[in-house]
Amino acid sequence: MLSLRPPHTTFPRTSPWLRWGRLGGAAAPHCLSAAAPALARETAAGPGSVSFPILVNGCTGKMGLAVAEAAVLRGLHLVPVSFSSREKVKETIQVGQTDIRICGPSAREDDLSSVADEFPDVIVVDYTAPDSVNCKQFNPLFVMGTTGGDRQLLYKSVQDSKNYALISPQMGKQVVAFVALMRIFAEQFPGTYSGYHLEVLESHQASKKDTSGTAKDVIACFEKLGVPYDMNRMVKIRDPEQQLEMVGVPEEHIDGHAFHLYHLTSSDDSASFEFQHNVGGRSIYAEGTIDAAIFLHSKVQSKDSKRIYNMEDVSREGYMR
Ligand SMILES: NC(=O)C1=CN([C@@H]2O[C@H](COP(=O)(O)OP(=O)(O)OC[C@H]3O[C@@H](n4cnc5c(N)ncnc54)[C@H](OP(=O)(O)O)[C@@H]3O)[C@@H](O)[C@H]2O)C=CC1
Numbered sequence: 001m002l003s004l005r006p007p008h009t010t011f012p013r014t015s016p017w018l019r020w021g022r023l024g025g026a027a028a029p030h031c032l033s034a035a036a037p038a039l040a041r042e043t044a045a046g047p048g049s050v051s052f053p054i055l056v057n058g059c060t061g062k063m064g065l066a067v068a069e070a071a072v073l074r075g076l077h078l079v080p081v082s083f084s085s086r087e088k089v090k091e092t093i094q095v096g097q098t099d100i101r102i103c104g105p106s107a108r109e110d111d112l113s114s115v116a117d118e119f120p121d122v123i124v125v126d127y128t129a130p131d132s133v134n135c136k137q138f139n140p141l142f143v144m145g146t147t148g149g150d151r152q153l154l155y156k157s158v159q160d161s162k163n164y165a166l167i168s169p170q171m172g173k174q175v176v177a178f179v180a181l182m183r184i185f186a187e188q189f190p191g192t193y194s195g196y197h198l199e200v201l202e203s204h205q206a207s208k209k210d211t212s213g214t215a216k217d218v219i220a221c222f223e224k225l226g227v228p229y230d231m232n233r234m235v236k237i238r239d240p241e242q243q244l245e246m247v248g249v250p251e252e253h254i255d256g257h258a259f260h261l262y263h264l265t266s267s268d269d270s271a272s273f274e275f276q277h278n279v280g281g282r283s284i285y286a287e288g289t290i291d292a293a294i295f296l297h298s299k300v301q302s303k304d305s306k307r308i309y310n311m312e313d314v315s316r317e318g319y320m321r
């Protein structure tokens with residue numbers, strides 16, 4: 001029998017878990033109630049649409065594969081190479097008509113420089129693991145979807161190299177808009193929730209190694225709103241059984257989901273506020289990543305003076321489909 005109390009945490013005074021528990025039932029939001037195909041919309045490069053080479057790093061993983069599939073559907077030229085952390089991997093992955101060769105890390109620099117020679121405008125998309133975020137980027141143009149690592153160092157290395165990059169721990173445009181709203185909210189009403197108590201819960205697939213980068217961004221907004229928060233208190237759920245039983249994640253999304261809940265309570269318990277964003281599957285991130293790559297390609301073509309972008313830039317300029 002599962003306890004509804006998450007281990008080692010203070011249980012919120014008004015339990016959000018009970019509501020989470022109901023999400024998987026009849027009242028489940030539409031987007032999560034059916035197994036939506038990874039890429040529901042068949043799209044292709046139409047008249048006037050853009051195409052350029054794209055190399056997706058981490059194609060052996062869930063995001064890498066979803067982005068490679070989305071790239072093909074959007075008519076981009078998928079470069080048939082991807083990298084793995086494993087040295088002696090003898091593997092190819094078929095995406096559409098393309099057989100992607102999976103290469104080990106030791107020859108990465110040489111392999112990437114041959115790709116760059118052949119495709120000078122190639123954009124490399126990275127969906128690997130937090131411990132590879134600060135590896136040297138051998139390609140001057142890249143989209144970094146991988147979370148974690150030393151983010152300050154990542155930005156500094158791009159600044160120093162004068163490369164073009166788009167970096168975002170969140171590529172789903174609806175979530176990006178929510179985080180932007182929270183940031184504007186905090187800028188306009190700093191300190192409004194002083195004295196309130198914040199609980200943050202996030203649930204992701206068991207393979208996720210780090211804490212939600214998106215939750216960290218939202219928490220920074222709550223801090224501006226007057227609520228200090230110790231990141232170590234964040235409840236991270238990685239156990240599939242808890243996700244099914246307590247969080248209410250639909251079974252088909254146990255291997256790929258991002259449920260977030262932020263719960264604010266006043267010091268006298270007389271008022272509470274709750275914010276949630278719950279995503280099943282990988283499709284919104286894959287679509288957003290292709291939007292990001294197209295956006296970055298256009299910035300490179302126009303030799304824009306700004307070189308480091310985020311997903312809010314993409315949304316604001318109307319590049320999101
Ligand atoms: N920005 C966004 O919107 C989103 C970001 N993410 C982030 O993307 C990352 C990947 O997520 P996800 O696809 O779910 O994870 P997976 O574990 O499914 O895939 C990651 C893949 O990266 C490969 N990998 C690990 N280290 C290296 C390395 N040094 N070089 C090359 N490949 C490597 C692994 O393959 P192998 O074993 O062959 O090395 C693995 O298959 C995570 O950081 C996650 O938080 C996820 C969803 C959305």
Ligand SMILES: O=C(O)C1=N[C@H](C(=O)O)C[C@H](O)C1
Pocket residue numbers: 147169170171204205208211212213214215257258
């Ligand atoms: O690993 C994931 O799955 C996700 N990672 C990103 C994050 O850490 O914020 C975005 C989303 O939560 C999915």
